[in-house]
Amino acid sequence: MIARASQLFLPTLRDAPADADAASHQLLMRGGFIRQMGAGLWSFLPLGWRVHEKIEQIIREEIDAIGGQEMRCPTLTPAELWETTGRIDVPILFHLSDSGGRPFVLSWTHEESMTFLARELQSYKELPQVWYHFSTKDRDEPRPRGGLLRLREFVMKDSYTFDADMAGLDAAFDRHEKAYTRIFERVGLDAYLVEAESGVMGGKSSLGFLAPTGSGENELMRCENGDYFADAEAARGAPQPPELPSPLDAPELVDTPGVGTIEGLAEFLGIAESATSKALPVVTGDRVVLALVRGDDRLSPEKLETFFEGAFRPATDEEIRASFGAGGGSLGPVGVGIEVIADEALREGQFVAGANEDGKHLRGVQAGRDYEPTFADIRQAKDGDACPECGGTLRIQTAIEVGHIFKLGTFHSQAFGATFLDEDGREKPLVMGSYGIGLARTMAAIVEQCHDEHGIVWPRSVAPYDVHVVALPGAGEIALQAAEALSATGLDVLLDDRDQRAGEKFADADLIGCPVRITAGKRSLEDGKVDVRDRASGDEKRLDVAELGKEA
């Protein structure tokens, strides 16, 4: 197939729009792949859609390979569907109504639709089932951003598995994990499987695939030795050892007038921040609890939520006064009548803590001797922490979450009464999993990872065209011959037959990023050949048109 640039809608830009920040946003705009319609709403232009479809086809092949059955559910759904699971109240839902005033919802995911259909499964003999579709998701995101990084409307491949028991779910989950790994390999993406938070999806277990990039909303924690990967929010890193002063036999009260921060406290006492402890009073349910982390650490809200198995909020000033008899800057664990959750980093050693008396702190406070906490890992892992696997150094990197897989269990099937009769004749709820990949996001992640100062460097598997043939003045005929020879071998060819100068055509070719560029011009014409250049390496060689077929 040959596409002529002179007739393509391919509006390349010399400058990136001023509000484009992420590399993928800039390059996809400049290369004429996408255009914006509104916040988080983007059109895919012909080249952009070709890439999107190539990604889609790779996903399709891999999900088919694990037994997936492609189907299609609507995006527009009756509101009752969401009342069944109670997810009608999810804030990112777009609500609308038809002309008769009946309430509808734009689907932001399809557990409800798929489970609704799964009510037709009746017997264990029909299990397992793997259903998937590519469908439009609409989400009233509080903050779309970064071009394709976070959209309000996007196409997702989402699959749903239905099994008779947990063992079946485990197997389905495992197959998806492997399929996803192959998908990201095939599209040329460097992505890592990490433990993730399941968020509003609920469910028992969830893993995310993080692709390290220059721009993104997630952070990948990885060991320099390559044996540990995690979402930074959930990462288990061992902190650097604290710098502690000599221990005391008993806590010692010190005046710390006007000191309200850890930084100020460490400076006032002439000690390291790691020798202090930070007390964070929170409220979960109806009880006030004191969370305690080392002074140089930050509390991980996600980990604390996991510990509580529920949400929490910071205590108000009134609640703090009532529970501690002191203000926010001088709180500590000694002698308080409430539960103390201390981070593991505080298990050994003595730390400075608030004295629960305004303007006073205690030196030499030791867990187990001066207070009895419940220990838990509630600190945020930091760059430079020690790897929990090998003790190596952990590094944090910006990343994009391109895929997410969940073990849902029976939450949705119970809500919908989606049950089956098992071998033992008993009615049981289907055991479900769900698995999603955002196509546009994957595309953005690829660009983030595959570009240089001149433009995009598409992996072969997803490039809009396999070869970009540049016809320079006087060489139109040989360029066309080259394009036809390549096309005959089954390659997709972009033929730049526009009436433009060489420099502009080369700049566009670099920007668009097809893997191979072929130039026909006066220079090559002298010996009846064309120049073949590799986009990634820049290597160039002169070949006869007749040789092109073989090279391909």
Added chain:
RNA sequence: CGGGACGUAGCUCAGCCUGGUUAGAGCGCCCGCUUUGGGAGCGGGAGGCCGGCAGUUCGAAUCUGCCCGUCCCGACCA
């Protein structure tokens, strides 16, 4: 939803502080000439509800208020 910034030609921006006839530049676009292997040159031309509404004023792109939109940073997620 909290914080910050921005909105003038297709794109990048100037003008606004200190209000004053016809609102500018570069790039892009159209026509002509010249040029032709890394975004050329010359000449001519088209293109603007200065985000919207209201107010102040003899007079508003410029000052004030409200609204809308977009981007960035935080609480959320493929």
